Structure formats: structure tokens, C-alpha cells
Amino acid sequence: MPSPSLQDGIDTAGSPVGLLWKPGAEPWTPEVVEREYVGWRQEQAAWHEGVALLNLSHHMFDMWIEGPDATRVLADHGANNFEKFAVGQAKQYVPVTAEGLIVTDGILAREGADRYLLSGVPAAQHWVRYHAEKGGYDVGFETDASSAFRPGGGPPKLFRYQVQGPLAKELVENVFGGPMPETKFFHTADVRLDGRDFKALRHGMAGQAGFEFIGPWEHAAAVHDAFLTAGEPLGLVQVGALAYTTPSVESGWIPSPVPAIYSAPELEDYRRHLPLFGIEGQRPLNGSHFSPDIEDYYVSPYELGYGKLIHFGHDFIGRDALLAARDADRRQKVTLVLDPDDVRRVVGEGNDPGFVLTYARHWVEAEAGAVGVTMQTASIDPVGTVLAQSLVDAAHAVPGTRVAVVWGEHPGPGTDPGADLGFPRIRGTVQPSPFDRHARTRYRRNG
Structure with missing residues (x-):
């Protein structure tokens, strides 16, 4: 009996959100290494x-791509500039769907004229390999899974x-x-x-x-x-x-955004190609931000800050959509600095909450209502509080803007997504992303 596909899982659950919604899911941390060495x-x-x-x-998962068509398959399915990609250079690879939405990034290193190494979350690797095999590109692959999944x-x-x-x-x-x-x-x-x-x-x-x-x-x-x-x-x-x-x-890097592959009819064959028990079928959704529509969780590379990586000098999947969206209004990536007293009250029940880490999507509110969503939230001890990497409406992205994070776990399908579940609020102040000044102003100055 063949292993179930991602599409099989969606069909059984009734929807992509029904498959992926897992309230209270434990956040991912790297395997094998110690959780803490000295604290x-x-x-x-x-x-x-x-x-x-x-x-x-x-x-990390690694995939080597080698052959006469290695550059062509990567360029046809990624928005990056391959005209300026030296051997020995690495780039954040940006594959997008036909709608111009992110599949998930990865680190792409050019090891030779016709040889590349794509590393990171394997969703981008799956996308490239599928299209290479379907498109008949003259290219071969060698893979090495992470230590927790290595056969x-x-x-x-x-x-x-x-x-x-x-x-x-x-x-x-x-x-x-x-x-x-x-x-x-x-x-x-x-x-x-x-x-x-x-x-x-x-x-x-x-x-x-x-x-x-x-x-x-x-x-x-x-x-x-x-x-x-x-x-x-x-x-x-x-x-x-x-x-x-x-x-x-x-x-300012948002890890593992939701791949925009779950809903487009033309990607059904791709979903049937992907295994259910892979990253696309198992990476959970949770938090106070619940919607029954998976497309509400999709993001564009512009929102992630990848606009400077997009190169329109070649044809690629999603080019027309990205070109049309280049000047559109969109959410902006910001850092929310959460009020430490509220963090202690809400997360720590009045005490120091200790280590906080979540990839949950929590609503970000202002007086006008919902204005955005958190993407990753973590304790940053040198800063003295918790920071939340978030996407918010442009009107609320100005540094110093006061907002609130709705902290809670929506039960998911079967509950009105607009219901007031009594979740507490944590006050926050909008600051730039990247939050670190050096990362924001000088990090890539000699890239």
C-alpha cells in the first residue's frame, strides 16, 4: 500500500487548516545538540x-543539484539573480508559486559552474526537485536529511x-x-x-x-x-x-513561513507527489490567529523583506505576479518589543516566564482592530524582554506605534474564528526589523 500523500491528508482532514491546526504544539528546536550548555x-x-x-x-536538510541544467532549473523556479552568482557565493533562495507567494526559502551555495547545494527546511528542495523531474531537466540530485530523519x-x-x-x-x-x-x-x-x-x-x-x-x-x-x-x-x-x-x-529572518501550495488547483499533482509525513504535512499551525482559509497564512517574499533579492531579468514561475505586486500596499515586517510586566502577568502568571519560544501566529491589535500577526516570538535576555517578529499593516509599522498581541490558543475548526475567547493582551511597541541596529544597517553592506 503506498504511503499517503499530502493531498490524501488534506482530503481526510477536510481542509489544509484542518490538517495543520494543532493548538499548543511544541515549538521546533534543533535535534541532537544539548538543549542548554550553560543556560x-x-x-x-x-x-x-x-x-x-x-x-x-x-x-538542516541538504540537497546537491548538479548537471548541465542546474542553473537553469534553479533560475526557472526561483526569483534570484543568477546572472550575478559567483562560485563560492551563497544566497537566500526565493522560490515562489505562480501567484507570487513564498514556497519557503533556503540557503543556496554555488559550489561549481554546474553544482549547487541547497540547505535548510526541505520544502524548497521538494519544489525544485519535483519541477526538475517533471520538466526533464538534465540534472541530478544527492540528498542528506537531518539527523532526526536520516534513513x-x-x-x-x-x-x-x-x-x-x-x-x-x-x-x-x-x-x-x-x-x-x-x-x-x-x-x-x-x-x-x-x-x-x-x-x-x-x-x-x-x-x-x-x-x-x-x-x-x-x-x-x-x-x-x-x-x-x-x-x-x-x-x-x-x-x-x-x-x-x-x-x-x-x-529579522522569519523561519519556515507556510508554503503557499495547499490550495491552487494546478498544484494538486504536486500535493499528491509530496508525502503526508513530511514538512508540508506536519509543520503545525496554532495561536490566536485562526482562519479556516489556508490562504490567510500565505505570505509574499516582499513581506518577508526579500524584495531586493528578486531579479526580473529572467523568466521564472511567479514573475508576472511579483511584478504586478511590486508597488502594492502590503504588510511590513516589524519587531514588536513586548511589555515585560505584561509578559510576566500573561505568560509567567505573575513571575519571570523563563524561556519563551513560539512560532504560533497571534493576532496583533490596535484601536482599529486586527492589524497584523506574529510569526516568531522569543525571549531575548540581553534586551530584557520578549520580542515578536511580526507582519503588520503599513499604517501601524511606524516605530513607536503601540499595539497589543492577543495571546492564546484558538481551538481551531468548529469554533467561530471571530469569537471572543477571552484571550489576554500583551502590550507591545513597534520597532524596526531587523531589531539589531548592526544587522539592520551594516549586516550586508559588503555583500
């Missing part, structure tokens, strides 16, 4: 004030270690015996450590300086130990799974 507060402080080491080796277990093909924080440069120079090669943002340099060759990706998180080191798993332990040893005099802190999930709230 999430100290780990957050490390990349703000010192130096932090993060292990990204286990939770047969075993280690990943690659290690990934991030070194972040004000002391990152000093740590890296101590490890390699000198400065890194001059490298633009999101470009890689070849490095060698004790005879081991791997890559250094110029990267950053929450506006802090740093690198991501990527190489064959056989070198993982030696490279990790080298950073731990050299970092000890600098107070190096390893970052666990809890703290790892939070810098995106400061840096």
Missing part, C-alpha cells in the same frame, strides 16, 4: 558580548559550526594562526587546519560578526575541539538548541 541566558549573552560556538550539523541513522555528510560574537575574529585568528582571507558577506573562502581542508562562510547572526565553517564530517571532531581549546581563554560558550532558535527574532 540559555548566558548563551544568548555570548554572541552579544563575547564569543559563541554553535553546532548546525544535524538539523538508517549515521552521521551527516557535512559538519557546520558557527563562530559568532564580538570576539569571533580573535578566536578564528587564534585557531588558524592569522586572519581569515578577505571575504564578502555570504561568500566562502578555502581554509586549512592541521592538514584538513574545508570552507569558511562569512556570516553573522543578530548583527554580530562571525563565520560558518563547513566541511566533511570526518573532520568534525578535530575542528570542534580546536575551537573549544582556542576559545577557552576567551570565555567561549557553546550554544544549545533553545538559544539557537532565538537570533532570527533579532536579525
